[in-house]
Amino acid sequence: MTHDFLAPRDAASPRPLRHLSAAQRRVLTVRQLREHGVPAALLAERGQTGGPWQQLLPGVYLLHAERPSGEERAEAALLYAAAPGPGRRPAALVTGAAALALHGFATVPPLAALERIDVLVAHAHRPHSTGYVRLLRTGALPRPVFVAGLAVAPVPRALADLAGCLSESATVRALMVEAVRDGHCEAVALVREVTRARLLDRPHVVDAVEGLVADGRAIAEGLLYRMVREHRLPEPLWNVGLRLPDGAYLGTVDAYWPEHSVAVELIARGPQADGSAPWPQDERRRLHLEGLGITALQVSARRLRADLERQATAVRTALLASVDREPATVTVLPR
Structure with missing residues (x-):
């Protein structure tokens, strides 16, 4: 059976799905699909196992049958957790390893390789962790950074959320060093965030912070020596x-x-x-x-x-x- 997804053509009608360009991400919620004129029966038909669409998370569909990209999985996670309202800040942010991957960190696996995506939401939100999405609840969401069109936690917060799940100081230190060395943030911002998260009672985080301070000092001293010699002071x-x-x-x-x-x-x-x-x-x-x-x-x-x-x-x-x-x-x- 074929369908052209066309709604009646009066001015109040929803747009047909074919209006979506191939360049757009094709991750939509059930509500968005209904706004495009897709009835529940058609959604059930297309979203069943082996169909041309796939359900990534409860109420969130991917409009193709191929393996979802990392960005599509992250977008689906945000849509599941809390869709942003018009003119408001996003009500959910990608954080942890997925956020650092979006920020371009080499010390975390690529986004597509991550089994789990962590998402920050406010305490009052109803959704619960499900599938590959783990929801982390917080009293106040940080100001989002937008990467590839996705609402992402800033590096210090994302790194602190990830550090709380790790157990090896070498791994946390490598993340912190990359954050500072590559200019994502200052060391003090990281220390402030892990302090806020009450992680400084964990020995592996304390070791990483001490190593970060020493490495940061060595990097700064190297730059100072270079400044004097290269500029003939x-x-x-x-x-x-x-x-x-x-x-x-x-x-x-x-x-x-x-x-x-x-x-x-x-x-x-x-x-x-x-x-x-x-x-x-x-x-x-x-x-x-x-x-x-x-x-x-x-x-x-x-x-x-x-x-x-x-x-x-x-x-x-x-x-x-x-x-x-x-x-x-x-x-x-x-x-």
């Missing part, structure tokens, strides 16, 4: 402590030019949400050093990765500006 004293004549210890800096009283400090965090303002404790530290006659430049690994030349220019400008002033009276100590 004067060689500084590396990793030294500073002490006042009265014996008061000021702390350590990552690079120091004693003739110019210019210091560079690597900070774990980048700018705040506005993209420019420093974090309060970093600003207090900078102002304290400058009050003692030391020009303190604070940079993060993120800024160094983004524009090494710009950071080198800032250092060169500070060195040139110091020519007309006396060096600060401090003692330089090996770190």
Whole structure:
């Protein structure tokens, strides 16, 4: 039997299914199919085993009989969990390994290879985990990131949701290192998210966080060395402590030019949400050093990765500006 899916042609009629282009994803809910004029009998006929359509999840159909792609399975998971209403934020987000796969992580299997897709939903939502979909309930959904047209949890939240299901620190650390190294997020955002998720009482997560801090520091130091050498800056004293004549210890800096009283400090965090303002404790530290006659430049690994030349220019400008002033009276100590 053949059907042309045509509804009556008056203006109020639903669009026929053939209106959907081949380029569109062909994952639809029962409600959407009815809006296209598909009666229940036809849906039952086409969705039965061996038919041209397949039911991926309760109330969600794929309009072809081939193996569903990873994106189609993820879209079906979102439609099953909570279809977004017009003009509102999505009521469900892909998270965990599936979200990281969509974000492009190499340390998780491809989306199509995942047996399970985790989806974040609000506590009040009715659906339950079923089939390949596991629902994770939360008090407040994070702001979504849209990848391939799908609502996805941001990297820190997706990684924290996955870390809670893992047991090996090496795996969690590899995920965290990739997140920071490839610029998906800052280390502090990951630490904040695993803290919020109450994962820091788990030894494998603590080990991963400690490893992340060490790796992040090593990456930032490597970028700082590269900046000095590639941009022909004067060689500084590396990793030294500073002490006042009265014996008061000021702390350590990552690079120091004693003739110019210019210091560079690597900070774990980048700018705040506005993209420019420093974090309060970093600003207090900078102002304290400058009050003692030391020009303190604070940079993060993120800024160094983004524009090494710009950071080198800032250092060169500070060195040139110091020519007309006396060096600060401090003692330089090996770190």
